[in-house]
Amino acid sequence: MQATPYRSGGELVRFENVGLRYGVAPETLSDISFSILPQSFQFLTGASGTGKTTLLRLVMQALKPTRGMISLFGHDTATLDKDEFTALRRRMGIVFQDFRLLDHLTTYENVALPLKVRGRSESSFRAEVMDLLKWVGLGDLVDAKPPLLSGGEKQRASIARALVTQPELLLADEPTGNVDPALARRLLRLFVELNRSGTAILIATHDLGLMQQIDGGRRLVLADHRLHIEG
Amino acid sequence: MTQPDMQNPTNINRKGLRYLLRAESMVAPDPVTDRALIAVIVILTFMAALTAGLVQFASVATARWQVVLASEVTVQIRPQIGRDIEIDLKHAEDLLRNVHGVTKVRIYPREETVRLLEPWLGSASVLDSLPIPRLIAVQISNDDPPDIISLSQSLTREIPGLSIDDHRTWTRRLSRIGETLIIASFAIFALVMLAVTMAIVFATRGAMAGNRAIIEVLYFIGAEDRYIARVFQFHFFSLGLVGGLIGGSLSIIVLFFLKIIAVNSDGLRETFGLGSVNVLSGPGWSVFVVTLLVVAVVAGLAALVSRITVFKTIDKFE
Known part of the structure; x- marks a missing residue:
C-alpha cells in the first residue's frame, strides 16, 4: 500500500523540545521535536512502555507538557482558551485503543455522536453516517449496541466515529491491537484510503508487520524517552 | 474540509428543550x-x-394564641362596702358598650364565677357567704383596639374597685415562647436542609462516578464543556425533580392528615389553636409554596453538583 509522500508545508502539529514528567520522576518524554504535515501518513512506534500513548495524549491535549512548545494547526497551545481548544479538537479524529464506544447507544448513534454534539440535526447527517457505516463494513449493524459487536466491529465503529467529521488529522492508538491480521490489513487499507482523501494520519503501533505494509509512511520511533524520525 | 471558526467554535446551546432532550440520551441510563x-x-x-410545614404550623399556632389573648380583656369588680355590685356591673357594661373598639361585652353570672372558684375554695355554699369579685369578659377589635390604660382610668373613676386585666403578662410570655418555638423550628429546618444538601451532594457525586467515561468521550469528540455539563445537569435535574416532587407530595399528604387529626382532637385543637386554621386554605397555601421551593432547591442542587463534577472531570483532562 502506498501512502501520500511526506512534503513540507503548513504544519498541523509541531512539537519543539517537549518534555513531560510526572511529579518528581525522571522525564517520560524528553526533547521531543517533530511535526505533522497536512495529508501526511506516519506511524508512531516503539517498544511497549516507551510513551506512545503519552505522546498521543500530548497531541490530543489530554496532557500538558512540563516543558517545550506544542503548536496545533498553527496555534501555540499554551495561549489557547477552552473554546479554542474545543475548536482544535474538532479538527482531529481520535481512535482509542479501547474503542470508548458508549454501550447504551447503537452503532449508528455512536458514529453520529460527534455530529450531534456539534448541534447538527439528524436529518442533515443520517445519509452520510449510513454511507460511512457501509464504507467500514458495518452497514448491517447500525442498530446493534457495542456489547453485541466483536472486537473488530467495535474498532471499525470507533474509526468511523473518528472519521465522520472529516478531520484534518486522525490519531489512532493501536488501532489493530485487538484484531486478527486479516482485519488489521483491512483497517490499514481504510486508513490509507482516508489519507489519500486528504487526512493526515498518525498511528501508534508496535506492530512491525503492519508498518511494513505501507510504502512512504514516516516512522516516529520512541526509544529511551526520545523520538527518532525515520523516513 | 470544513474549518471550524476559532472565535465561535459552535452554534449549539441555543436550541431549546428539544435539543436538550436529544442530548440527554447521551447519559447512560443506569436504573439502579x-x-x-x-x-x-x-x-x-x-x-x-x-x-418546613411544621415550622409553619408552629408559627401559625403561635400567632393564633397571641391573637386570641390580645383580643380579650377581663374587667374585674371587687365588692365594695355600701355599693351594689350588680348595679356596678350593669353600669360598667353600659360604659364598655359605648367604648370605640369594644366589640362584645359579657358579664359572667355569679353562678359561673362561683363554679370557676370551686376548685380552689370549695363548695358553692361556702362561696355564697364570701364577697366574690365579679368578672366581665370584653372582646376588643384587633384592628382598632381601645386604649386600655385610659379606659381603665375612666372606668375606675366611675366604679370604685374596678380593674382591667389585658392579659399583657400572658401575651408577653406566650409571645416569647412562640418566638423561641419559631426560632427553634427554623434552626431545625436549617439543619435538615444542610443535611439534605450534603446528602444530595454525595449521592449525586456517587451517581456521577460511573459517567466519567462518557464525559471523556464527549470531550474528545469535540463537545464543548458547557454542552457536556448541560447534558448531565439536565439528567440530574430531572432525577432531582422526580424525587423532589414525590417527597414533597408525601410531606403534604402527611401534613394534611396531621391537620385533620389536630382539628378533630379537642385537646390538640385547644393546645394549638387550630380550630380556625386550615392547612389547605389561607395560610395553608404557603405549605405548597415552601414545599415547591424545597423541591426546586433539591433538584437545583442535584443539577449543580453534576455540573461541577463535569467541570472538575474535564479540568483533569486539560
Whole structure:
C-alpha cells in the first residue's frame, strides 16, 4: 500500500523540545521535536512502555507538557482558551485503543455522536453516517449496541466515529491491537484510503508487520524517552 | 474540509428543550443508580418539606394564641362596702358598650364565677357567704383596639374597685415562647436542609462516578464543556425533580392528615389553636409554596453538583 509522500508545508502539529514528567520522576518524554504535515501518513512506534500513548495524549491535549512548545494547526497551545481548544479538537479524529464506544447507544448513534454534539440535526447527517457505516463494513449493524459487536466491529465503529467529521488529522492508538491480521490489513487499507482523501494520519503501533505494509509512511520511533524520525 | 471558526467554535446551546432532550440520551441510563438517587432525594425532600410545614404550623399556632389573648380583656369588680355590685356591673357594661373598639361585652353570672372558684375554695355554699369579685369578659377589635390604660382610668373613676386585666403578662410570655418555638423550628429546618444538601451532594457525586467515561468521550469528540455539563445537569435535574416532587407530595399528604387529626382532637385543637386554621386554605397555601421551593432547591442542587463534577472531570483532562 502506498501512502501520500511526506512534503513540507503548513504544519498541523509541531512539537519543539517537549518534555513531560510526572511529579518528581525522571522525564517520560524528553526533547521531543517533530511535526505533522497536512495529508501526511506516519506511524508512531516503539517498544511497549516507551510513551506512545503519552505522546498521543500530548497531541490530543489530554496532557500538558512540563516543558517545550506544542503548536496545533498553527496555534501555540499554551495561549489557547477552552473554546479554542474545543475548536482544535474538532479538527482531529481520535481512535482509542479501547474503542470508548458508549454501550447504551447503537452503532449508528455512536458514529453520529460527534455530529450531534456539534448541534447538527439528524436529518442533515443520517445519509452520510449510513454511507460511512457501509464504507467500514458495518452497514448491517447500525442498530446493534457495542456489547453485541466483536472486537473488530467495535474498532471499525470507533474509526468511523473518528472519521465522520472529516478531520484534518486522525490519531489512532493501536488501532489493530485487538484484531486478527486479516482485519488489521483491512483497517490499514481504510486508513490509507482516508489519507489519500486528504487526512493526515498518525498511528501508534508496535506492530512491525503492519508498518511494513505501507510504502512512504514516516516512522516516529520512541526509544529511551526520545523520538527518532525515520523516513 | 470544513474549518471550524476559532472565535465561535459552535452554534449549539441555543436550541431549546428539544435539543436538550436529544442530548440527554447521551447519559447512560443506569436504573439502579438512578433509582437509588431518586429514593435518597424522596426521603430527604420529605424530611425537609415536612420540617418546613411544621415550622409553619408552629408559627401559625403561635400567632393564633397571641391573637386570641390580645383580643380579650377581663374587667374585674371587687365588692365594695355600701355599693351594689350588680348595679356596678350593669353600669360598667353600659360604659364598655359605648367604648370605640369594644366589640362584645359579657358579664359572667355569679353562678359561673362561683363554679370557676370551686376548685380552689370549695363548695358553692361556702362561696355564697364570701364577697366574690365579679368578672366581665370584653372582646376588643384587633384592628382598632381601645386604649386600655385610659379606659381603665375612666372606668375606675366611675366604679370604685374596678380593674382591667389585658392579659399583657400572658401575651408577653406566650409571645416569647412562640418566638423561641419559631426560632427553634427554623434552626431545625436549617439543619435538615444542610443535611439534605450534603446528602444530595454525595449521592449525586456517587451517581456521577460511573459517567466519567462518557464525559471523556464527549470531550474528545469535540463537545464543548458547557454542552457536556448541560447534558448531565439536565439528567440530574430531572432525577432531582422526580424525587423532589414525590417527597414533597408525601410531606403534604402527611401534613394534611396531621391537620385533620389536630382539628378533630379537642385537646390538640385547644393546645394549638387550630380550630380556625386550615392547612389547605389561607395560610395553608404557603405549605405548597415552601414545599415547591424545597423541591426546586433539591433538584437545583442535584443539577449543580453534576455540573461541577463535569467541570472538575474535564479540568483533569486539560
